[in-house]
Amino acid sequence: MKCRKCGAKAAINMRQHKLALCKQHYLEWIPTQTQRFIEEHHMFSPEDRILVAVSGGKDSLALWDILTRLGYQADGLYIGLGIDSGFGYSDKSLHFCQKYAEDHRLSLIVVDVKDAYGSTIPQLNEKTPRGKDKPCAVCGLSKRNIMNRVARDGDYDVLVTGHNLDDEAAVLFGNTLNWLGSYLLRQGPVLEADHPGLVRKAKPLFRFYERETTAYALLRGIEYIYDECPHAEGAKSIYYKEVLNQLERNRPGTKLIFYLNFLKAKEGGLFAEQAPETDPLNTCLTCGQPTSSPEQCAFCRLVERSTP
Ligand code: SF4
Numbered sequence: 001m002k003c004r005k006c007g008a009k010a011a012i013n014m015r016q017h018k019l020a021l022c023k024q025h026y027l028e029w030i031p032t033q034t035q036r037f038i039e040e041h042h043m044f045s046p047e048d049r050i051l052v053a054v055s056g057g058k059d060s061l062a063l064w065d066i067l068t069r070l071g072y073q074a075d076g077l078y079i080g081l082g083i084d085s086g087f088g089y090s091d092k093s094l095h096f097c098q099k100y101a102e103d104h105r106l107s108l109i110v111v112d113v114k115d116a117y118g119s120t121i122p123q124l125n126e127k128t129p130r131g132k133d134k135p136c137a138v139c140g141l142s143k144r145n146i147m148n149r150v151a152r153d154g155d156y157d158v159l160v161t162g163h164n165l166d167d168e169a170a171v172l173f174g175n176t177l178n179w180l181g182s183y184l185l186r187q188g189p190v191l192e193a194d195h196p197g198l199v200r201k202a203k204p205l206f207r208f209y210e211r212e213t214t215a216y217a218l219l220r221g222i223e224y225i226y227d228e229c230p231h232a233e234g235a236k237s238i239y240y241k242e243v244l245n246q247l248e249r250n251r252p253g254t255k256l257i258f259y260l261n262f263l264k265a266k267e268g269g270l271f272a273e274q275a276p277e278t279d280p281l282n283t284c285l286t287c288g289q290p291t292s293s294p295e296q297c298a299f300c301r302l303v304e305r306s307t308p
């Protein structure tokens with residue numbers, strides 16, 4: 001297989017685009033495409049201050065790398081979850097984020113959940129009624145609250161995450177299987193800040209397949225943590241990804257079409273009537289973020305419950 005641009009040996013063949021590229025042209029193609037997606041979806045501009053949520057994995061570090069190469073002002077945010085599981089998952093992932101930041105002279109903000117709130121994510125989870133289950137619900141709630149707080153307090157214009165097409169298609173698949181109208185309405189590459197305590201969010205890699213972001217990270221020589229979070233095993237999202245991969249194998253481009261046609265359908269108002277009427281959001285008295293509760297948001301209540 002040869003590179004379509006120069007005829008050299010191809011490093012990657014993207015069947016869904018009918019496009020094969022060598023290393024050099026692939027490493028140029030990815031940022032060019034990302035810039036196109038950023039502009040098409042009005043994600044942010046070169047004047048904006050961007051906060052990139054980095055986990056130490058390939059997608060978020062690739063995103064930080066691409067944005068920096070494109071000339072954006074992007075700082076990193078790492079959240080230390082305190083997940084060890086016998087191999088120091090959180091410590092290892094912090095190491096890769098710090099290494100990337102040091103090697104590229106970038107600024108990395110680190111929030112260690114235990115230092116900041118007195119308990120690790122697994123410890124916070126133990127205090128909930130479903131404390132024996134996986135800590136993913138507590139983890140997601142905590143990450144959303146902390147990411148938004150750091151972005152808001154640091155006056156960042158936008159918070160970006162490294163979600164790729166496989167992630168987005170899997171979430172869409174789950175939301176569609178259950179016809180979750182309000183979730184479908186909110187899913188997209190940009191989430192506007194519809195409350196004074198919220199920062200807008202964007203996902204610049206949403207159109208790249210996971211194998212494309214992996215290839216980018218490897219070809220750029222980015223060092224990242226290969227291990228998944230130990231709690232990810234058995235997650236529904238992984239099962240959905242496998243199902244979508246099967247469809248993709250038979251019909252290359254299925255995931256992309258599924259997701260892009262969803263965005264078109266949404267623009268056309270397809271899900272608008274499915275969204276239930278919701279009451280206006282209140283402001284959490286502790287952290288100032290939006291909540292449906294009259295006083296404290298779910299995260300602040302969780303932290304308070306865990307504080308001795
Ligand atoms: S898999 Fe790990 S990082 Fe992801 S939500 Fe669950 S606990 Fe958090």
Ligand SMILES: [Zn+2]
Nearest residue numbers: 003006022025
């Ligand atoms: Zn080439």
Ligand SMILES: [Zn+2]
Nearest residue numbers: 284287297300
């Ligand atoms: Zn709160």
